[in-house]
Each structure stands twice: as C-alpha cells, then as structure tokens.
Amino acid sequence: MPASRVPDSAYALVPALRETIREAAGLALPFFRAGEKTAARIWSKAGGSPVTEADIAVDTFLKVRLSSLLPAAAWLSEETVDDAQRLGADLVWIVDPIDGTRAFLTGHPDWSISVALLAGGEPVLGFVHAPVSDHFYEAVAGQGATRNGTPLRASTQAALAGARVTGPKPMMDTLARGATRDGVTPDFVVVERVPSLALRVARVAEGSIDVGLVSSDARDWDLAGADLLLREAGGSVSDLSGIATTYNRTDPVHGALIALPDGLRAQTVDALARG
Template identity: 50%
Template sequence: MPDADDLVLRDLLASLAEEAGAIALDFQRRGMRTWTKAGASPVTEADIAVDRFLKERLGAARPDFGWLSEETADNPSRLDRREVFIVDPIDGTRAFAAGLPDWTISVAAVRDGRPVAAALAEPVAGRTFIAARGHGASVAGRPLAVKGRETIDGAVVAGPKPMTVKVERHGAVALPKIHSLALRFAKVAASEIDGGFAGGQSHDWDLAAADLLVHEAGASLTGLDGTAPCYNRPVPTHFPLVCAGFPLHELLRRAAAEDRRRGVTT
C-alpha cells in the first residue's frame, strides 16, 4: 500500500539531489583534484564534497535511517536499520572528471530491502527523475510510463558489450556506453531507450534509485534469473542485470542468459 511519508521522502531527496548537482557542476566548471582509490576507480574532490553534503543533510532530516554510500566507509550498523539511505554522490565519475554530460546524483530511501523513494539528478541536462513507491515516477514533471515492446528486433539497448552482443544477435541496436549506470536504467523508465544491462559487481548505490524509477514506470529490473535486487545486505553487490518494459524484458533476459558455446541458458 502506498505510504504518504514516501512522498515526503521523495521530495526531500529531490531537493537535496538538485542542490548536490549544483555543487558538482561548480567543481566541474572550475576544476578539481582527481585520484584513484581501491580497485583503480577514480574519485574527485566533488565526490567527497557531495557525499558529505548529502550525509549531513539527510542525517539531520532522518537521524534514525542507516547510511550506505560509495564514498563513505561502510558501517555495519546499517544492517540493523529497517530504513537506510543509499547514495552515489556522483554516478559516472569517469564521465564527470572528463567533462562529459552522462553522470548523475543518485539518492534512494530503502525500506526492508526495497527502494520506496528516489531522486536521480542529471545536472548537465537540468532535469531530475523522481519516484515514490505506489505513487509513480516522473522527470521534469512528466509522468513516466514505459510502452510495451514485443520484439528484440530493432530494440535500442545500452550496457556492457559482453551482454549487448548477445541481444544484437537477435536484432537489437546497441548504443555507445552510458557512463552512469543509474542514468542508463532511468532512460529505460523515460522510454528514451528500450533496454539496459549491468554487468556483474554493480553496487546498491548504482541501482537503488533507478530501480524504483523503472518499476514505478511500469518496467522491470531483475537479474538474469528474473529475481528483483534486494538492497542493504552485508555485501551490497549484484550479479548481471537486465532492465526493460514488458514483454521485452523477458525476451532480453533470455537472450542475455544464452551461452552459445554450450547451447544452453544460464
């Protein structure tokens, strides 16, 4: 059942995501220090500044919530919380640092393992995607509703090459990489592309906000086994994922799971 407080959370997340986007844009325009963290992943001064801003403001608004962010050392106490904020201060840091537009601020409120409120700011485009569980999703005031597509042939998709090549064999058209994984899935929710994929080892902070956008727009985001992601687990990583409206989702899921070498699906 829809919860009125989820609307309050959605509006809070949207306001802060937009403020955070302005902070990041300022860094991008005037330059910033960049370095490499564990796993050869880039991080910038802006990532840290946005993370601190969101942690302070969201913590003050809902001190009883747990916290999980790409740029904050993980605190296992979050596992004892029914509700948790899951944040990627800048999703698509490589694009951000290179001055490209396809990065986002991703913020979600998760309850009992599933997102209930979300905001995804796309600062360069000047728009913000928002959603609350049971209340729908929108971008820049436009409601999102994914139109059903019944064939893979001609479907426009984005994601890692090892996954898109499998659906290209069925006639799909793969776009160049969209650096922000959250934006890749949000574009499915907005019917700007037909399907999106994530390889293994994506994280809660990459997915939680976009997951709610997709589901509230009437599409689906699942693993190749058809299971919806669960968030705020001890290890917040995920296996490969597929995102699309119906019935295309099932067609892409089956195609992406094909192992042509053995002639079976996995």
C-alpha cells in the same frame, strides 16, 4: 516493508529532498568542464577507481542533510565507510554522490546524483538528477515516477527485433546470438553506452532505451534509486534469470543485470540464456 507501512514522514520529505539534491548538484557543477578535464582534484581509491573532491563534497553534504531529515535511517554510499548497522535497519539511505565519476572528470555530460530510501530492503523513494541536462527524475513507491514533473512510462516495444539496446559489448553480443532466429540476427538499434548506470536505468524508465545491459560489479548505490523509477514506470532491474534485484545485503555488489520493461523480460532472459 510494503509501501503502505512506510512512515508518512518519509513521503513528506520529497519536497525537501528535491531541494537538497539540487543543492548538492550546485556543489559539483563548478568543478565540471564540458569536454575538458575537471577542475577538481582527483585521486585513486583502493582498487584504482577515481574519486574527486566533488564526490567527497557532495557525499558529505548529503550525509549531513539526509541524516537530519530522517534520523532513523541508516546510511550506505559509495564514498563513506560501510557501517554494518544498516543491515538491521528498516530505513536506509542509499547514495551515489556522483554516479559516472569518469564521465564527470573527463567532461562527459552523463553523470548523475542518485539517492534512494529503502524501507524493509525495498526502494520506496528514488531520485536521479543529471545536473548538466537538468533532468530530475523522481519516484515514490505506488505513486509513479516523473522526469521534471512529466510521468514516465517504459517502452511498449514488444520484440527484441528493432529494440534500442545499450550496455557492454560482450553482453550485447550474447543477446544478439541468443536472439538469432533461423540464421537472422535481430536488428538492434545500438544506443551509445550511458556512463552513469543510474542514468542508463532512468532512460529505460523514460522509454528512450528498451534494454539496458549491466555488467557484473554494480553496487546498490548505482541502482536503487533508478530501479524504483523503472518499477514505477512498468519495468525493473533483475538478474539474468529475471529475478528482481534486492538491496541492503551484507555485500552490496551485484552480478550481471538487465534493466527493461516487463513486456521484454521473458524474451531477453531467454536470449541471454541461449547466447
């Protein structure tokens, strides 16, 4: 659904969404301990990934609040049982109540709350809030993206040589091999991996990272809100062949991805293919 066809009522939600997401952060922050283990109860989900009582509290709060703000929208989140009704819905909330749960539970500051509204399968509202730093990112399709009110622009880096790159080491090694010319390996600036995937993509959107590499197994809720930030800032999230990411499919799991400015896409795709 093009942005021009999105109901005005959805765009009018932005102020209420800001307030709602900040309220949700207020539920999680009391459990966070900088540099220490969380005060929240922790258990393992099927598959072994951790979840805390803070994840559940934020998820429950957002489901109630967002559903009341836009009753027509379906729902998909990390901590709620999937409902196939979303597949036939024009409007869908995509939510990660705490993206970077392992960071949250070990006292690392780089966790976030990610919220997106899809219309016709495309993100039209996107929010990523990092409560510890109080960085609040938001985007409206066709109207740009901001961090705490300041417009975002992706990097203008024109070459992989010297690019600031972050992500899993195997993918970084592949990129370096593929980008090697005449026996000279490009001099990447390696950025420490950002545990919250939504926040990693948001930092590409703000221009502090040039190339964000994403290993396979990311989910819609990790990506949708941050992807809109990047699209509005001059880039996007795509697969390794450069095809833009799509959302609200039957299986919300993705393969390996790249998040980067439009100007680096062709070089990066080529390097990964040759690496």
